[in-house]
């Protein structure tokens with residue numbers, strides 16, 4: 576296909592039309608020889624109020640190559656697929672009239688087009704070593720642990736009606752997938768795949784993205800019979816989540832208003848507390864241990880209990896005089912004590928980064944799976960005592976709860 580660039584309606588940039596023509600030639604060439612990986616148009620200045628960007632990529636539909644246009648609005652995405660001639664015509668109407676920047680990624684180069692406010696056109700071409708052709712499979716997806724087309728994601732506002740992730744929810748989508756990935760490997764290790772009936776409790780369920788995702792994983796992906804209970808302080812969130820679960824006909828998923836500190840539960844197999852505030856995490860772990868949960872998963876939130884108790888050994892005073900360091904030390908001590916207490920109560924425990932800092936600052940996971948045979952716990956108990964003595968700690972909530 577040859578590239579004919581239409582005369583721009585924007586007279587301020589016609590003088591510089593050669594650079595635009597060059598961009599357009601490279602674009603049409605890449606679309607024609609299937610070397611285009613992605614075209615991103617940004618700096619939108621057209622008539623629609625909340626359109627932000629347009630992403631164009633190849634897609635095979637019934638073995639014919641088409642071009643997928645994903646119109647990215649502030650709160651949703653709209654997708655349309657076009658054959659080559661229609662795609663080229665449409666792009667010639669949009670650039671430069673409505674979009675003032677374009678980034679063309681091909682197997683051979685990265686081409687950046689920018690049009691300044693005064694109409695000056697800049698073209699920057701860089702050779703790349705990425706020789707891979709674009710993946711043109713329809714509905715191609717990264718390896719995900721939750722199916723992007725699941726209705727609960729749309730009901731919770733993670734995806735739009737077309738099943739596309741809403742840009743503002745991209746981090747939540749990553750977090751949901753990472754969480755299910757971690758849960759999946761814990762379920763495999765714990766032997767729960769053989770269970771005929773499962774009970775899962777999620778303390779501090781909040782808006783319940785992860786509670787719904789767990790229900791989907793156990794009931795839809797694994798096909799198990801599971802009872803999932805979200806426990807949440809705020810009644811309005813409980814009502815909202817119950818309405819959403821009922822609207823989706825999700826049997827076995829329900830939410831209760833309650834304070835984890837006073838909640839009574841029995842027979843929990845999987846105890847989850849994600850970002851439950853401060854010592855709410857300790858109450859949740861205590862309940863998990865006491866009910867004999869096979870899996871305990873928590874991602875601690877704020878750590879207020881230990882910090883004021885820490886007595887600084889002299890050599891550490893210049894380090895911990897900085898509030899940020901003292902906070903980090905208190906967090907590490909708190910979560911180490913929690914992990915050791917879990918070990919002392921028959922759990923194999925790992926502490927690791929749940930999801931990288933760029934997605935959320937609450938990024939630590941304590942994952943404990945119940946040992947088939949408990950080990951001698953005297954070493955863990957000695958270590959707990961030594962840490963407390965070293966830092967001058969008199970009281971730790973989980974330890975007290977386990978003693979009571």
Ligand SMILES: C[S@@+](CC[C@H](N)C(=O)[O-])C[C@H]1O[C@@H](n2cnc3c(N)ncnc32)[C@H](O)[C@@H]1O
Nearest residue numbers: 779780781807808833834835849850851852855
């Ligand atoms: C930061 S949100 C986390 C929500 C969800 N778990 C997540 O990770 O997306 C913490 C939730 O815990 C709830 N919460 C805090 N303390 C609680 C308690 N003692 N009992 C039950 N819920 C609690 C809060 O109301 C809030 O909705």
